[in-house]
Amino acid sequence: MEVRNLLSPLPSAEEAEVTERLLGANGVRLERIVSLGQASPEGFWYDQADDEWVLLLAGRARLTIAGEPDDRQLGPGDAIYLPGGCRHRVAWTDPAQPTVWLALFLDPGLDPLHEPSADAS
Amino acid sequence: MEVRNLLSPLPSAEEAEVTERLLGANGVRLERIVSLGQASPEGFWYDQADDEWVLLLAGRARLTIAGEPDDRQLGPGDAIYLPGGCRHRVAWTDPAQPTVWLALFLDPGLDPLHEPSADAS
Secondary structure, eight states: OOOEESSSSOOOOSSSOEEEEEEEETTEEEEEEEESSOOOOTTOOBOOSSEEEEEEEESOEEEEETTOSSOEEEOTTEEEEEOTTOOEEEEEEOSSSOEEEEEEEEOGGGOOEEOOOOOOO | OOOEESSSSOOOOSSSOEEEEEEEETTEEEEEEEESSOOOOTTOOBOOSSEEEEEEEESOEEEEETTOSSOEEEOTTEEEEEOTTOOEEEEEEOSSSOEEEEEEEEOGGGOOEEOOOOOOO
16 A cells, blocks of 8 residues: 555656556556647547546646537646547647546446536535 | 536535545446545544545645554645555645545455556656
8 A cells, every 4th residue: 555646756758658557446447647749640539438537637638529619628637527439539738748647447337327516616 | 528627616625524426336436525624533444345546636634544653644646545444544634725635436346456556767
């Protein structure tokens, strides 16, 4: 049981994104992804069966969701839930600083249920 | 599919901690907890069957793990995995600023496996 900081140190993502599995369980996968200017290849869409919940821990990114006219702009603390089958791609990550994603994938067999939260106040 | 920031706005935790379920699935629960100076009651220990992975998004906290001489000091980006049955308590959270926790609970039936990560470099 070690405390581990997810923001420092960071692996170098200069040559490629660095994905690391933080923990796993049956139907569950938690990953940290470090990007530095990478984006999804032109024309590529993530189209996965798993539900995905993603949280930006640091940096800046733009996410395209199929069928939406505008990209989603993401900064630190921003989270979004992408149901299985929701086609999406990373349009842009900041080339000037590392972007650190926390991504939780849930197998549809776990019957994921997104419970929209009440507004914080 | 809304982008939602987990750091702002924050609910007021002046009177009590504020726990909010962000998503759930069979055997899986993801929560945000906002603390402001709260700690576990004297003599109280969390002693749960679920495995828990917790990440501090903001603030500062001290965690006591049963049998350990020293508290764990947690700051932004710090994560720790607490296997089911690992007795622990929150010894302290910063009274001067909100502490924001992200907590992922996994039912032991999912056979959670913590995969210690390679050192980042």
